[in-house]
Amino acid sequence: MFDHLKELPADKILALMQAYKDDPRETKIDLGVGVYKNAEGVTPIMRAIKAAEKRWWETEETKAYTGLAGDPAFADALIGLVLGDSAHRDQVAAVATPGGTGAVRQAFELVKMANSGARVFVSDPTWPNHLSILKHLEMETVSYRYFDEASGGVDFDGMMADLGAVTPGDIVLLHGCCHNPTGANLTGPEWDAVIKLINETGAVPMIDIAYQGFGDGLEADAAGTRAVVAGCPEVLIAASCSKNFGIYRERTGLLMAVSHDTGKHKVTQGNLAYLNRQNFSFPPDHGARLVSLVLTTPDLRADWEAELEDVRLGMLDLRKQLAAELQRLSGSDRFGFVGQHRGMFSRLGLTPDHVEALRRDHAIYMVGDSRINIAGLNQTTVPILAKAIVAVGA
Numbered sequence: 001m002f003d004h005l006k007e008l009p010a011d012k013i014l015a016l017m018q019a020y021k022d023d024p025r026e027t028k029i030d031l032g033v034g035v036y037k038n039a040e041g042v043t044p045i046m047r048a049i050k051a052a053e054k055r056w057w058e059t060e061e062t063k064a065y066t067g068l069a070g071d072p073a074f075a076d077a078l079i080g081l082v083l084g085d086s087a088h089r090d091q092v093a094a095v096a097t098p099g100g101t102g103a104v105r106q107a108f109e110l111v112k113m114a115n116s117g118a119r120v121f122v123s124d125p126t127w128p129n130h131l132s133i134l135k136h137l138e139m140e141t142v143s144y145r146y147f148d149e150a151s152g153g154v155d156f157d158g159m160m161a162d163l164g165a166v167t168p169g170d171i172v173l174l175h176g177c178c179h180n181p182t183g184a185n186l187t188g189p190e191w192d193a194v195i196k197l198i199n200e201t202g203a204v205p206m207i208d209i210a211y212q213g214f215g216d217g218l219e220a221d222a223a224g225t226r227a228v229v230a231g232c233p234e235v236l237i238a239a240s241c242s243k244n245f246g247i248y249r250e251r252t253g254l255l256m257a258v259s260h261d262t263g264k265h266k267v268t269q270g271n272l273a274y275l276n277r278q279n280f281s282f283p284p285d286h287g288a289r290l291v292s293l294v295l296t297t298p299d300l301r302a303d304w305e306a307e308l309e310d311v312r313l314g315m316l317d318l319r320k321q322l323a324a325e326l327q328r329l330s331g332s333d334r335f336g337f338v339g340q341h342r343g344m345f346s347r348l349g350l351t352p353d354h355v356e357a358l359r360r361d362h363a364i365y366m367v368g369d370s371r372i373n374i375a376g377l378n379q380t381t382v383p384i385l386a387k388a389i390v391a392v393g394a
Helices: 011-022 047-059 070-081 100-113 126-136 156-163 186-201 218-233 262-279 285-298 298-330 352-362 381-391
Strands: 092-098 119-123 140-147 171-175 204-211 236-242 252-258 345-347 372-373
Touching: 047 298, 070 092, 070 218, 070 236, 070 252, 070 285, 092 100, 092 262, 100 126, 100 204, 100 252, 100 262, 119 126, 119 156, 126 140, 140 156, 156 186, 171 186, 171 218, 186 204, 186 218, 186 372, 204 218, 218 345, 218 381, 252 285, 285 298, 298 381, 352 381
Parallel strands: 119 140, 119 171, 171 204, 204 236
Antiparallel strands: 092 252, 236 252, 345 372
16 A cells, blocks of 8 residues: 555755754754744743643643533633624634644635535735645635735735636635735735625635734734624634744644524534544644633733733834844845734745855755744844845845
């Protein structure tokens, strides 16, 4: 049997991580992997999470399975965080999943069950795993223009023109905030225009929200998602807790299926539970339990929100520092968009040759499309990166 297996292409980001580890140069800088790091290069456990773990350790009495959908308290808490009052709880079917990736996978599976011919419209560019999962599921994908390389902003006219081709039942995949890999986000009026187009065409929006709190704050980062939920008859939302709670390895996510028709709730919830059963049976609970404890315990929530805000402002300061340093060294405001982007990532618009020269000559590692993880920098390494970018002729 194994003789018939074919070697698969290596994941580019994982390969980049290995190359970085193998590089003996002490001055090397890792801007590739999409994990938050503090100024010391460590991905810390957040204070509120540590406190919640201690409280849960003292009170937990069993390791028995939760339900197929996971702990209801987790779903309630995360739905409140993401959706606010944009939907009533009885309009939202939800299941816990192994991370945001698990939620994305289950959402695509649900789409395929409901409408095997549905096309999925995906931004160009998008998180590579979106495309990988869709390809594995043999679902048709259509790209729509999103990032304007020249300005470093959203090509909104191109986006709207391409989304004009959607038909009833198609899925429009959107990033809730902090677009990965570009860092360029839609404005409020642009969200409204997208909602109007989706409703006119009969498409169904799906939102991947993995960085709430990393951009402009918890409430502002959820505004686009909430507008879509309030304005569209049906919405799928894949939410991740990896970044904003710092619990990457706990694999904590939630898939939400919103319908304004509450009569569809029971059947939708049953289908979501069925998919969990087929793919991994019962979802992980530890991370979900910690998130629900943090969100429902006032002192823990206050401390979590304060630390998350420090993280957000720290990344914003690094963005402004990098943009200013590049302007100082190059004499051009070409990279000014870096200070306008939000979240962990920015796409710099460098060529593959520039990216290779940065790795080869300066031990600076970034993804081949020049996406950088802002959180991989600190105040000391920002000038080093800026100097290297100018040195390679970018």
